[in-house]
Amino acid sequence: MNRFLLFRNILGGRRPATAGRRGADSPPLRLAISALALCLATSPLAAGEIWVSNEKDNTLSVIDADRFEVTRTIPTGERPRGITFSRDFSRLYICASDSDTVQVMDPETGEILHDLPSGEDPEQFVLHPDNRHLYIANENDAVTTVVDVETRKVVDQIDVGIEPEGMAVSPDGAIVVTTSETTNMAHWIDTETRKIVGNTLVDARPRHAEFVKNGSELWVSSEIGGTITVFDVPTQAEKAKIRFEVKGIHPDRIQPVGFELTDDEKTAFVALGPANHVAVVNAETYEVEDYILVGRRVWHMAFNGDKSRLFTTNGVSGDVTVIDVASREPIRTVKVGRFPWGAAYRP
Numbered sequence: 261m262n263r264f265l266l267f268r269n270i271l272g273g274r275r276p277a278t279a280g281r282r283g284a285d286s287p288p289l290r291l292a293i294s295a296l297a298l299c300l301a302t303s304p305l306a307a308g309e310i311w312v313s314n315e316k317d318n319t320l321s322v323i324d325a326d327r328f329e330v331t332r333t334i335p336t337g338e339r340p341r342g343i344t345f346s347r348d349f350s351r352l353y354i355c356a357s358d359s360d361t362v363q364v365m366d367p368e369t370g371e372i373l374h375d376l377p378s379g380e381d382p383e384q385f386v387l388h389p390d391n392r393h394l395y396i397a398n399e400n401d402a403v404t405t406v407v408d409v410e411t412r413k414v415v416d417q418i419d420v421g422i423e424p425e426g427m428a429v430s431p432d433g434a435i436v437v438t439t440s441e442t443t444n445m446a447h448w449i450d451t452e453t454r455k456i457v458g459n460t461l462v463d464a465r466p467r468h469a470e471f472v473k474n475g476s477e478l479w480v481s482s483e484i485g486g487t488i489t490v491f492d493v494p495t496q497a498e499k500a501k502i503r504f505e506v507k508g509i510h511p512d513r514i515q516p517v518g519f520e521l522t523d524d525e526k527t528a529f530v531a532l533g534p535a536n537h538v539a540v541v542n543a544e545t546y547e548v549e550d551y552i553l554v555g556r557r558v559w560h561m562a563f564n565g566d567k568s569r570l571f572t573t574n575g576v577s578g579d580v581t582v583i584d585v586a587s588r589e590p591i592r593t594v595k596v597g598r599f600p601w602g603a604a605y606r607p
Contacts, residue, residue: 307324307325307326307327307564307565308325308326308564308565308605308606308607309322309323309324309325309331309605309606310322310323310325310562310564310571310580310603310604310605310606311323311343311345311352311367311562311603311604311605311606312571312573312580312596312597312600312601312602312603313336313340313341313342313343313354313573313600313601313602313603314340314578314596314597314598314599314600314601315339315340315341315575315598315599315600315601316339316597316598316599317597317598317599318335318336318337318338318339318340319333319334319335319336319340319597320332320333320334320336320340320343320354321333321580321596321597321600322334323571323580323594323596325564325565325569325571325605328582328592328594329594330594330595330596332370333597334365334370336354336356336363336365336372337354337356337358337359337361337363337372337375338356338357338358338359339356339357339358339359340354340355340356340357340601340602341355341357341382341383341384341601341602342354342355342382342383342384342385342427342602343355343602343603343604344385344386344387344604345367345604345606346387346391346409347387347389347391348391349367349606349607350366350367351364351365351366351367351373351409352364352365352366352367352604352606353365353376353385353387353394353409355378355382355383355384355385355396355602356382357381357382357383357399358381359375360378360379360380360381360382361375361376361377361378361382362375362376362378362382362385362394362396362407363375363376364376364409367606374412376394376407376409376412377405377407377412377413377414378396378398378405378407379396379398379401379403379405379414379417380398380399380400380401381398381399381400381401382396382397382398382399382405383397383398383399383424383425384396384397384425384426384427384468385397385427386427386428386429386436387429388429388433388436388451389429389431389432389433390433391409392408392409392410393406393407393408393409393415393451394406394407394409395427395429395436395438395449396427397420397424397425397426397427397438397439398424399423399424399425399441401417402419402420402421402422402423402424402440403417403418403419403420403424404417404418404420404424404427404436404438404447404449405417405418406418406454416454418438418449418454418455418456419456420438420440420443420447420456421438421440421442421443421444421445421447421459422440422441422442422443423440423441423442423443424438424439424440424441424447425439425440425441425466425467425468426438426439426446426466426467426468426469426480426481427439427469428469428470428471428478429451429471430471430475430493431471431474431475432475433451434450434451434452435448435449435450435451435457435471435493436449436451437449437469437471437478437480439462439466439467439468439469439480440466441465441466441467441483442465444461444462444463444464444465444466444482444485445459445460445461445462445466446459446460446462446466446469446478446480446491447459448460448496458496460491460496460498462480462482462485462489463482463484463485463486463487463489464482464483464484464485465482465483465484465485466480466481466482466483466485467481467482467483467516467517467518468480468481468517468518468519468560469481470519470521471493472521472525472528472543473525473543475493476492476493476494477490477491477492477493477499478490478491478493479491479519479528481516481517481518481519481530482516483515483516483517483533484515486503486504486511486514486515486516487501487502487503487504487516488501488502488516488519488530488541489501489502490502490546500546501546502530502541502546502548503548504516504530504532504535504539504548505548506532506535506537506539506551509535509536509537513533513534513535514532514533514535515532515533515534515535516530516531516532516533516539517531517532517533517558517559517560518530518531518559518560518561519531519561520561520562520563520570521543522567522585523567525543526542526543526544527540527541527542527543527549528540528541528543529541529552529561529570529583531558531559531560531561531572532551532558533557533558533559534556534557534576536553536554536555536556536557536558536574537551537552537553537554537558538551538552538554538558538561538570538572538583539551539552540552540588550588552583552588552589552590553590554572554574554581554583554590555572555574555576555577555579555580555581555593556574556575556576556577557574557575557576557577558572558573558574558575558581559572559573559574559575559600559601559602560572560573560601560602560603561573561603562603562604562605563585563605564605565605565607567585568584568585568586569582569583569584569585569591570582570583570585571583571594571603572603573596573600573601573602573603574600575599575600575601576599578595578596578597578598578599578600579593579594579595579596579600580593580594580596580600580603581593581594582594
């Protein structure tokens with residue numbers, strides 16, 4: 261039932277035979293107040309937004325996560341890719357790759373507040389749990405740049421492999437991982453010493469990395485290898501390899517990039533690039549359970565606030581597919597700018 265019809269029905273419900281006047285303590289009124297609170301708490305005003313970077317348009321599209329509509333289009337620097345919010349969502353950080361900078365935006369106004377020094381061609385980044393240090397992959401320089409967002413200064417540059425892109429940080433902030441697309445490695449960086457403490461091989465062209473399961477595992481997607489490698493974090497040893505096979509699609513077109521896990525971390529959704537599908541993976545057995553058809557060349561994705569919907573960025577078709585997580589079905593397509601790439605949720 262529609263929440264507002266529920267509220268109306270409660271207000272208009274039958275009066276108990278023993279009831280006198282309807283004071284603030286009467287059961288129907290208490291129910292009505294509770295229903296109204298529920299309506300307000302779950303109304304579109306509280307639904308949140310999905311922010312999407314559009315590479316070719318040099319813009320961000322802001323999607324209402326409840327109505328599935330673009331509410332704002334905001335200009336940025338050249339070729340925006342990775343985007344992430346500060347812990348309190350008061351700032352948005354944008355990798356403006358062809359502008360060779362990280363831009364800092366006020367998401368309320370859409371104003372670019374200032375730029376951060378980032379090194380050449382920033383692709384992706386990760387914000388340390390201290391909410392102060394950005395670790396940035398500089399593809400052309402083969403380094404990971406560490407920037408203090410408060411002082412707006414580079415505090416370190418760490419040599420990594422060729423063409424770094426993926427970035428991940430452990431929940432406790434002790435380890436940052438950079439993946440190098442040409443070297444085919446995950447580089448483990450101690451955030452206290454800012455030194456590499458391990459290099460592990462993955463399959464061809466690693467693109468995205470995430471620490472999962474309270475930091476006990478590291479997942480790395482390999483675009484050309486067509487796999488996700490799962491590492492045991494304490495030992496840095498390979499634990500599992502996830503492979504994909506979509507009926508009717510050539511293996512060369514199955515190119516995993518971004519992925520997201522549900523809150524219970526039992527299910528992972530993996531973007532498969534030009535295969536135009538999202539894979540559904542059992543994160544406990546590492547087996548693929550399902551494939552969901554989305555738009556063309558799916559890159560990355562973001563959940564809404566309660567993780568009931570998943571929004572995928574589809575580069576070639578220039579749109580976002582909305583997936584119902586429970587049914588694992590696409591329910592809506594939202595047109596955005598040209599070549600949408602990154603995605604982030606804001607409440």
